[in-house]
Amino acid sequence: MRRIIFATGNEGKMKEIRAILADLGVPVLSMKEAGITAEIVEDGKTFEENADIKARTIMELTGDVVLADDSGLEIDWLNGEPGIYSARYMGEDTSYDIKNSHLIQLLDGVPQEQRTARFVCVISAAFPDGRILHGRGTIEGIIGYEIKGENGFGYDPIFYLPEYGCTTAELPPAKKNELSHRGKALREIKMKLRDTADKGEGKNESFDSERHTSQR
Template sequence: MLKIILASRNEGKLREFQALLAPLGWEIVSLASYPHLPDIPETGDSLAANALLKARTVARLTGLVAMADDSGLEVDYLGGAPGVRSARFAGEPSSDAANIALLLQLLKGVPWEQRRARFRCVIAVVTPEGEEHLAEGAVEGYILEQPRGEEGFGYDPVFYLPEYGKTFAELPLEIKNRISHRARALASIKEILSTLTYRRP
């Protein structure tokens, strides 16, 4: 079976990748299977740069195909912020509650029509030979004035989808996983992997 290393130790993310990519017959493992590998700082200035940095590093260190992703929230009124800084928007140590509080403070009094936002995800696949592929997915919505819902993580409680009348944190997980930015990027990367010329037993 062909193997891809996901440049993450997040087991929830691993399960999500495995579920969608299973029909391709690839074995998807995470960095948890390679405890000797270091954590890779996200020092890029864009989602694509961070995804490529992680995938390139893991491909180089393992000699296997590597896959990595980076995601962020882009708010039009804030010029696309927090963007690549989404996880650390309110500073270190990172905190979902602090990030949401800062976001809502910056949008205080901003009218509904100017609160448009999107979640964006970029996935990179890199082979040891240096073949590189990128895929992107996005989902559009608005930022509420107050959090709603108990599910999800990050900015999910304030990210509202008009077509569902709910935030990401209020949606059933099976629906969120079908329509999310990561799911859409994964659907694109699935097409890339199905035609990937590099193969290793």
């Protein structure tokens, strides 16, 4: 396998992705780095469906193994919103400072025990032979009362973890990767990718970094 493409242009995501997948031993490229500018219509009704759509679309364009994620914030007080629409909530061009401030306002006066929320991430791996593998991760928390932290992106600055006394945007990067929904989903899909390679499924797939380096 010459490379893996991750179907995103989000550099915040790519930092987490590369940190966790670094030991696969193959380059992991964003769509931009792979020179792909395709428009993807995410019209699925679940995180799984949207991740599948993205991964399959780019796999069919490139012939590479493609990973894609769909993730979002589910707020119980808002009946699971913004959910699968998290990236498009209030408009894709709306800054997350505005989105986060708006969500805090919507929960104004709501007591802590009813501010429960979770991040959900599903990662799909699409193979040229048509197979699709999935990894899923969640992290539970509450919606905080103010925007805090610089280490995350998106909704991280309002996602508060009571057991750690901080938002996910205040966690050190290594700890965030350990706890995050995306980190959990990435570790699950990495395990499945390696298991697939060990069983000899697919076309000459190798995730052994030492062997990969020697074959260059």
